[in-house]
Amino acid sequence: MGRLHEESGRDEGEEERADRNLSDLLQELRVALPGVQVLFAFLLTVPFTQRFKELTDFQEKLYFGVLICVALSSVLLVAPTAGHRVLFRRQQKEYIVTIANNLALAGLFLLAIAMTGAIALISDFLFGPATAIIAGAVMAVAFTGFWYAGPVFRRSQLPPR
Numbered sequence: 001m002g003r004l005h006e007e008s009g010r011d012e013g014e015e016e017r018a019d020r021n022l023s024d025l026l027q028e029l030r031v032a033l034p035g036v037q038v039l040f041a042f043l044l045t046v047p048f049t050q051r052f053k054e055l056t057d058f059q060e061k062l063y064f065g066v067l068i069c070v071a072l073s074s075v076l077l078v079a080p081t082a083g084h085r086v087l088f089r090r091q092q093k094e095y096i097v098t099i100a101n102n103l104a105l106a107g108l109f110l111l112a113i114a115m116t117g118a119i120a121l122i123s124d125f126l127f128g129p130a131t132a133i134i135a136g137a138v139m140a141v142a143f144t145g146f147w148y149a150g151p152v153f154r155r156s157q158l159p160p161r
Contacts, residue, residue: 018093022084025100029077032104036077036111039118040070055125062121069114076107112143 012020043066046052055063080100087096116139124132 015093018097021097022093022100025080025097025104029080029104032108032111033074033077036070036074036107039114040067040074043067043070043118059121059124062117062124066114066117066121069110069117073107073110073114076103076110079103079107108147112140112147116140116143 043063046063080096080103083099084096116136119139120132120136123135
């Protein structure tokens with residue numbers, strides 16, 4: 001049986017805590033990955049449509065930036081699974097959890113950039129630059145507020161560890 005862990009307040013040992021943390025992280029990644037995969041698949045088909053030729057030079061560059069951000073996001077969000085497989089049965093779970101957390105944060109950051117860029121691209125294509133700037137700014141504020149600023153603010157109110 002474990003003991004009361006000072007960081008989590010749970011009755012668990014170090015290995016049990018690492019197991020739970022990894023399980024929690026992988027569950028969270030399972031939520032994010034389908035959206036990343038759908039966005040990536042959609043973006044891969046776009047150049048093969050007839051209207052792709054109508055994109056301006058700026059829109060083509062923005063599209064490519066969004067595509068690269070989604071691809072990198074996918075790499076970072078899947079990396080914890082690959083790392084876990086490579087380090088399987090090597091007693092590296094705490095290391096995997098720490099690295100996976102950082103990779104997930106970076107992957108979600110790139111996903112936020114990609115989604116903001118996709119909204120800006122579509123807005124620019126359909127309605128012009130002014131709408132693209134407004135839509136991109138609204139999305140950037142939403143991602144920053146809900147995904148980062150809110151949790152960081154809450155974390156700052158908690159006692160230090």
